[in-house]
Amino acid sequence: MLFHILLFVAFFVLAKHFLPKIQNLPPSPFPSLPVIGHLYLLKKPLHRTLSNISNRCGPILLLQFGSKPVLLISSPSAAEECLTRNDIVFANRPRVLAGKYLGYNFTSLTWAPYGDHWRNLRRISSIEILSSHRLQTLTDIRSDEVRCLVRRLLRAGQTPRPVDMKSVLFELTLNVIMRMIAGRRYYGDSVAEADEASKFREIVTETFLLGSVTNIADFLPVLRWLGVGGIEKRLILLRTMRDNFMQSLIQEHRQMRCGGEEKKKRTMIEVLLDLQESEPEYYKDEIIRGLMLVLLSAGTDTSAGTMEWTMSLLLNNPQVLKKAQTEIDKCVGYDRLIDESDLPKLPYLRCIINETLRMYPVGPLLAPHESSEDCLVGGFKVPRGTTLLVNLWAIQRDPKIWEDPNTFKPERFEGIEGVRDGFRFMPFGSGRRGCPGEGLAMRVVGLALGSLIQCFEWERIGEEMVDMSEEAGLTLTKARPLQANCRPRPTMVNLLSQI
Secondary structure (H helix, E strand, C coil), X not given: CHHHHHHHHHHHHHHHHHHHHHHCCCCCCXXXXXXXXXXXXXXXXXXXXXXHHHHHHCCEEEEEECCEEEEEECCHHHHHHHHHHCXXXXXXXXXXXXXXXXXXXXXXXXXXXXXXXXXXXXXHHHHHHCCHXXXXXXXXXXXXXXXXXXXXXXXXXXXXXXXXXXXXXXXXXXXXXXXXXXXXXXXXXXXXXXXXXXXXXXXXXXXXXXXXXXXXXXXXXXXXXXXXXXXXXXXXXXXXXXXXXXXXXXXXXXXXXXXXXXXXXXXXXHHHHHHHHHCCCCXXXXXXXXXXXXXXXXXXXXXXXXXXXXXXXXXXXHHHHHHHHHHHHHHHCCCCCCCHHHHHHCHXXXXXXXXXXXXXXXXXXXXXXXXXXXXXECCXXXXXXXXXXXXXXXXXXXXXXXXXXXXXXXXXXXXXXXXXXXXXECCCCCCCCCCCCHHHHHHHHHHXXXXXXXXXXXXXXXXCCCCCXXXXXXXXXECCCCEEEEEECHHHHHHHCCC
């Protein structure tokens, strides 16, 4: 009996080692265990663990996460090959529980497979919702919310308590997005009804909590059948809460339209209801809810997180903060607040944001893709149905690509226009599945950070450097929320007293 067991183990090991070479599959870390594959190798934070594996085994690897094959990419050339020549092949999304329950059974913009339906959703988001023209018409909303933030910090600066930057930045982005979607704000002064605001906050909290959890049942389906973890039940409950809340907003806007109420600046719900009137068989309420929820999920926590990382870096590098203030003073002056039209004339501010996105990309592994057919990457065969993970964090921290990559140096981006530098720096992804909200994110982040830098002096709450450790999750967030002291800059006191 022992002989047969040893013979089976030996055969399994040899097969796992030599079969991929015969099939011309990408190299794979050894060993891959039965049932769980390479899951035993994974530790949090995942992007760092996968980076260490790539450093040992190579930039193109085929891993086995339980029942799912995973192609791990950690070089610009391999990323370019996947997202250009094989862009259509990798334009699908893996079918996971979050896509089923929060993505309307894989029909939302985030989770829909590549095809006519997804292309139409992408067209709607790019032209009707997130186009430059549409964003320009909603400039006042972003400006107004940033001014509210400045007033809030002005009051906070009069007390000895430090400011909880994570909270104020998160509430800023949520108010911006929800005013763009539905014309309502849910945090701060002049909020919507208390009960409605409370429900909204509960939904947001649960959405980001479940969205940041890697569900092991996606890789080991037997656990789902056994009901291990309870994530599926929570996803079902969250879906119901989100649907009810968003549907109530749609109904409210529909009744306002029937009542003949007109607004100078239409919300995104109103834009989508116009499309529903022209094509009711396609633009159903479910489609509208899905687009609203994608914008809410993708446009709030991500931008707030980027601003929190940026402020943390500036507090640890006061000479960079001073240089940014000097640039804004020269461009804008002291008699008015910065506005969005100033952002193209502030290249050093853009360098600061880019360097933050390089060191702390919101999606360190980008959003996962899935191959729709067999293809070649780096000369290796990649089977159909393989999940693609691009380790953006590893690429943007690679010492072979970036000089002194772990040091905050905004100057390295001088002369680079936009938020892109080939495939070695692409914080919003690339190809067909690249983030359509890049323009909105850069407007919100640029205006808010520019205002915080222009109006206030910032200091750490103690002598110690700000803790830059990361919280384990699918998005890159600070383990310890940023606390900071602020006070009005002497040159801005007169202006700030008038807002």
